[in-house]
Amino acid sequence: MTAGSVSDKATALLALHSGAGFVLPNAWDAGSARILEQVGFPAVATTSAGIAWSCGIPDGEELDRDTMLDHVGRIAAAVSVPVTADLEAGYGDTADEVARTVATAVQLGVVGGNLEDAGPDGLFGIDVAVERLAAARAAAPRGTFVLNARTDTYFTHARSTDGGDPFAETIERATRYLEAGADCIFVPGVVDEDTIHRLATAIPGPLNIVAGLANLIDAPTLFSLGVARVSLGGSIARAALTLVERAGRELLESGTLGFLDGAMPYADLQRRFGPDH
Template identity: 70%
Template sequence: MTTSPASRAAQAAALLDLHAGPGFVLPNAWDAGSARILAGCGFPAIATTSAGVAWSLGVPDGGLVSRDVMLSHIAAIVAAVPVPVTADLEAGYSSSASGVATTVGLAVDAGAVGANLEDIADGSLFSVSDGAERIAAARSAAPAGTFVINARTDTYFAGAFSDPFAETITRAVAYVEAGADCIFVPGVRDADTIRRLAAEIPAPLNIVAGLANTISAPDLFALGVARVSLGGSITRAVFALLERAGAELLTTGTLGFLDGAISYAELQERMRS
């Protein structure tokens, strides 16, 4: 875990620097074990996934996990890996901007050096001004250079706009002016829209792969995307394997699901490293 302001600042700088490169993949972990495996693969940073945390606790995604429980998972992930960790803080676990600031402060205390913050709660988008106020509050709790704020806008998921592209740009500009370091736009499916977003948003663009689109990371980088995250996709793949294993055991009693499985000794070593 990062334990000093200097080390946290160094990790925040390293995370921010990744956005200035040719593009990077940011995998999403849901617990300390998954974070260790992903860091061991060589990823330079790890994100958390609120959906994955919820599913690992046996509840649906969508705000059923409390802030304290989510922060405890974030802290465990931070403690497990030597790379920067950025946290999925959903909508900041508060209806007020001051509450968002408190949440970000707690994420800093947990060791995170970045966070996603959504502009939607209970299925409704905040106004542009409210969304910007919440980003500004987050920035006040974690000054620039110490924490990477990834402002998420759900204009393509939950908005009912005649021109979602224009609304996205309006929100992105407002959030960057409020202190966001990068902009996350989930739900975009076509390459041309992604290319236009990357060209017009005045900050690095984050696109999630494996949810609304199946465009590969290299192709997204070619469109101008700086950061490719996975959301809950890796968690879904792991749970799908678990379900297939259960179905095979129940129906045939065979062990085909173990083909390619990591050995006990190897997994022990992964968790020691």
């Protein structure tokens, strides 16, 4: 782990949640993390999607825990800013396994993490989800780890045909998760400003919204709605891989090099990854 103690980094990451709002970019390897740090971000997240794609497989716990944590550890070791990890649903069927995942992440120098409340069969029962979060909190006490509880209520609702409103369930789960030790609540799948504002007002803790997928609301607008933390998920990785595909198609179809327009020079990247950075 690079400069700064675990407690200092965890304190710095948690403090960002009580400000006017911050953007948390998601890296998928050590190189992307260092670039994002050099741009000036005060903290960096990992993306399970980007890491899985870099291994040539799809997202969604298709990558095993040890491999994912190996990549997460390399990212944490490469930068001096706090790193929070996308730990998906915790990589285990039981609360004890979730605790093991979080404890391992802490040992790797990670000072925060997302935990999802859904698995392959849909949302966990609320009591099960609370038990898993409580185990994560016990494995990484406050002051050492910022626990971001993700609820997939809106994703589940979007796939459902029952016509119910997920708002009330989201608030119930968010409240229980905060009581179980979560520091922040992550609600993906919300795309309209009114609902985001209602969530930010009703949830008794910081709200994390992901931008760049279905939600194209810009960060300043999200902050004005009461959002504390704006993350990008796999969006930066998607943009990078899109460029790879465009470059490949251009080379295959015309042999031209237009994809290099605006690319950083080799020497510049060498300096960025050198010992002075």
